[in-house]
Amino acid sequence: MARDRRLPVWRRLGRRGGESDVDSMRIADAVEELRHRSRATLHDRLHRVRMALGLAVQAGLAAALAWVVSHEFMNNPQPVFAPISAVGTLAASVGQRLRRTVELIIGVAVGVFLGDVLIYFLGTGGWQLGIVVTSAILLTIFFGASVAIVIQAAATAVLIVTLSPSTQNLEIPRFVDAFIGGGIALLVTAILLPLNPLRVINRAARPALDLLAGQLDITAEALRSRDRGGAQRALERLRENKDELATFTEAIEGAKETSTLSPARWHRRSELTHYAEAADPIDRAMRNSGTLIRRAVTMIEDEEPVPEPLPDAVAHLAEVVRLLRHEFAVGEEPEKARERSLRAVSEAGRAYAEGVGFSGSVVVAQVRTTASDLLVASGLDQEEANRLVRRSFGEQEKPAGEPAERQGTPKPPTAPPIG
Numbered sequence: 001m002a003r004d005r006r007l008p009v010w011r012r013l014g015r016r017g018g019e020s021d022v023d024s025m026r027i028a029d030a031v032e033e034l035r036h037r038s039r040a041t042l043h044d045r046l047h048r049v050r051m052a053l054g055l056a057v058q059a060g061l062a063a064a065l066a067w068v069v070s071h072e073f074m075n076n077p078q079p080v081f082a083p084i085s086a087v088g089t090l091a092a093s094v095g096q097r098l099r100r101t102v103e104l105i106i107g108v109a110v111g112v113f114l115g116d117v118l119i120y121f122l123g124t125g126g127w128q129l130g131i132v133v134t135s136a137i138l139l140t141i142f143f144g145a146s147v148a149i150v151i152q153a154a155a156t157a158v159l160i161v162t163l164s165p166s167t168q169n170l171e172i173p174r175f176v177d178a179f180i181g182g183g184i185a186l187l188v189t190a191i192l193l194p195l196n197p198l199r200v201i202n203r204a205a206r207p208a209l210d211l212l213a214g215q216l217d218i219t220a221e222a223l224r225s226r227d228r229g230g231a232q233r234a235l236e237r238l239r240e241n242k243d244e245l246a247t248f249t250e251a252i253e254g255a256k257e258t259s260t261l262s263p264a265r266w267h268r269r270s271e272l273t274h275y276a277e278a279a280d281p282i283d284r285a286m287r288n289s290g291t292l293i294r295r296a297v298t299m300i301e302d303e304e305p306v307p308e309p310l311p312d313a314v315a316h317l318a319e320v321v322r323l324l325r326h327e328f329a330v331g332e333e334p335e336k337a338r339e340r341s342l343r344a345v346s347e348a349g350r351a352y353a354e355g356v357g358f359s360g361s362v363v364v365a366q367v368r369t370t371a372s373d374l375l376v377a378s379g380l381d382q383e384e385a386n387r388l389v390r391r392s393f394g395e396q397e398k399p400a401g402e403p404a405e406r407q408g409t410p411k412p413p414t415a416p417p418i419g
Contacts, residue, residue, distance in 0.1 A: 050203060055090065062086035062188040066181045074180070076173055081159075085181020090189070106145070107152025108178040111136055114153070115160030124161055132157045201248075202329045208248045209325040211241055212286055216318035219293045223311040228300040235293040241286055248279065278328070278377040285373035289317070292366035295359045304357030309350040313367045316344035320374050334378040341371040341378075342392040349393040368393065 063083040070079030085104055114136050122128045136153040145153075215234040222231035292314070299306065323337035348367040356364060368389050375385035 058185075058188050059087050059090045061192065062090055062181075062185045065188070066177075066184040069184065070177055070180050074173075074176060076177070079177065081173070081177035082181045082184070085178050086185045086188075087181075089182045089185035102182075103146055103148040104152055104182050105178050107140070107149040108156045110140055110145075110149070110153040111156025111158075112160060114139065115157045119161060129158065129161045132161050202325075204248045205325060205328070208241065208245055208282070208286075209321050211238065212282075212289060213318040213321040213325075215293065216289060216314055216321070219296050220311040220315035220318065222300065223296055223306050223314065226300050226306065228297060231293060231297045231300060235290065235297060238286070238290050238293060245283060245286065248282075277379070278324075281373045281377040285321075285370050285377065288366050288370045288373060292363055292370060295362040295366065299357065299359040299363060302357065302359060304360050305355060306360070307351035307354040307356060309347040309354070310356070310360065310363065313344045313347035313351060314363075316340055316347060317367065317370055317374070320344065320371070324374065324377060338375055338378050338380070338388075341374050342388060345371045345389050345392040346394065352393075 063086050066082035066086040067079050070076045070082035076082070089104060115132055118128065118132045118135065122131065133154050136157040137150055140150045140153050215238045218234040219231050221227070222229075222234065296314075320337050320340045323340055324334055327334040327337055345368055348364045352361070352364045372382070372385045372389050375388065376382055380388075
C-alpha cells in the first residue's frame, strides 16, 4: 500500500496488462533500492564527517598556532613548514602522534643532511634532484626506517634542493619548524583541545558492531525462511568489514594515546583498557560469524533440517552485540550481554539435541565459539568464558535418539568444539 501511494502513476500503468505490471514492479523496486542506497550513503558520509570533526578542528588550531609561533616568535618570514608539520603530525598517524613527531624530526634531519652534502658536491638541477631523492629513500630504508621517515626524508631533500638556490639558510628554519609543528600538535592534542576518548571509540565502534549485529539478524531470518539469497548477501556484506574494523582499532589507539598524553583524560584509562581488551575478541567474533553464515548458506542449499531453536540462537548473538555496544557506551558492566550470550548457547544446544546435519553442526559450533568471543569481549577471561559456554550448552552432548554409552567406554567428542 505504501508503495502504491509513492508510485501511483506506475501502479495505474501496471494495471493495463500483466507484462506492464511486471515492468512497473521492477521499476518500483529499482527506484526503492536507489532511494535506500542514497539514504545509506548520506548517512555514512555524515557519520564520517562526525568522526573527523574533532580531528579537523585540532588540525586547524594546530596549524594556526604553529604559524603564529614560527612567524611571530621565531621571526620566520615564511613559516610554511611549521603548519605542514603540525597537520602532518595530527592527520597522518592517529594514535601514534608522539612517534610521528619523532619520525618527522628524524626524516627532516636525514633530508637536510643528504640535500646539503649532495648539493655541495653535485650542485643543483634536475638530475641532482633525482639523485638526492633516490639516496634519501635508499639510505632510510637501509637503516630500517619507517615509511613516515622515508617520505619525510625524501620530501625534505626535495625542498632543500629546489629552494636552496633562492632561499638562504633554509636548513635551520626547517629543523626549527619541524620541532614547532610537532610540539604544537602534541600540545593541542594533550592540553588545549583533547578529544573525549570514550566518545571517539563509541562512534568508531558503532559501524563495526552494527554491521555484525545486522548480518546476524539477517542470517537468523534467512534460516527461518530458508532464504539462501538473504544469507549469501549477509555473508558478502560481513566480508566487507575491513574498513569498520580498521576505524575501530585506530580509534582505540588514538584514545589510548590521548589518555596517556592528556592530564584531563587520565581518569579514563581504566575504561579505555576495557575497550582495548575487547578489540581482539570482537575481531574474532566477526571472523567466526563469517564462518557461521557461510555454513548457514550451505545448510539451506543442502536442505538440511533447521531446528526451530537454531535461528533463535543466531538472533540472540545479534542482540548480544547490540547490548555490548550499549553497555560499553554508558559505562555499565555488560551483564545483560553475558546473559544473552549464554542464552544463545542454550538455544544452540537445544537445536543440536533435536538433530542437525553436518553444516548445521558447524553452525552450532560457531554459535558457541562466537558466544565465547563475545563473553571475552565483555571482560571475562577465556577459560571462564569457555566454562560458562559448556555449562550453558547443557547435557546436549549428542543428538537426540542416540543410546547412552556403556560404562567405562570413552565418550566420543560429539559436541561441537569451542574455538
